[in-house]
Amino acid sequence: MKIDSKLRFSDGHEMPAFGLGVFLSEEGDECANACKWALDKGYRLIDTAAYYRNEATVGNVMRESGIPREALFVTSKLWNDDHGYDSTLRAFDKSMEQLGLEYMDLYLVHYPVPEKRLDTWRAMEKIRESGRCRSIGVSNYMSWHLEELLANANTPPVLNQIEMHPFCFGNKRRESIDLCREKNIVVQCYCPLVRARRLEDPVLQKLAEKYGKTTAQILIRWALEEGFSVIPKSSKQHRIHENAEVFDFAFTPEELAEVSGLNEDFIVCWDPTQTE
């Protein structure tokens, strides 16, 4: 596994498994620097969203990077207020305008908003057919949201982005993951660092010591070894570097199982298990 190793989607496109998240990276210098440092380090995937208000900065850095467009991968997301067929089409246009790129690699439904989400998906399919977005997927979908979507979609989602780390790896997550695996939907972990709230965990510390790594690196490596895509966020250059230095060691099967057994059903973002 390398920094630009790819995962293949069911629609034939590929995405780097590892990337940079930019939630709370402020539009302007903060986000621009984070993206530049990341690209210099070898990151090729950047995860933004209309809600983050930094799509313009992400697009700008990508355009000016000198890196061929095909080597870069950008994800953005449809915000909750924009669900519905026509408003999804409009929101996508706005995101494209902000990004200033010829195409988006992956557009996600940010959250399974009840009632409107199937109309939204019809618009997502239309967007994909237009060729302005290569792949479409979802975020925060639990197994029942996915089942509903798969029963109604012409084009299935290629990816499900959900909060995932060893402390949030209980039955409901695992049901969603199992369904994704069965249906060839890539699982992408957000909040993979638990927003830095479990970096003192003794099991993580033990492994960090053994491998000469930080506990943040242990968490990122865990996600990759479980076969997930992972998008840690940092706005600091030294951490953007640190988070990418996870490709020179590997857990034993026992260690992987030990980390995967740390579940506390602890979530740091929103809770889609409460959404019908």
Ligand SMILES: NC(=O)c1ccc[n+]([C@@H]2O[C@H](COP(=O)([O-])OP(=O)(O)OC[C@H]3O[C@@H](n4cnc5c(N)ncnc54)[C@H](OP(=O)(O)O)[C@@H]3O)[C@@H](O)[C@H]2O)c1
């Ligand atoms: N689809 C969704 O609903 C959804 C929800 C949440 C997040 N996301 C996506 O997932 C990405 C990651 O999630 P997240 O940003 O919420 O949380 P995260 O990646 O788990 O944690 C980010 C936090 O950890 C700190 N950090 C980063 N690297 C560190 C390191 N090596 N050591 C110690 N602290 C470190 C960062 O601070 P500094 O910046 O100061 O380094 C920041 O406060 C987001 O940026 C976003 O792209 C999606």
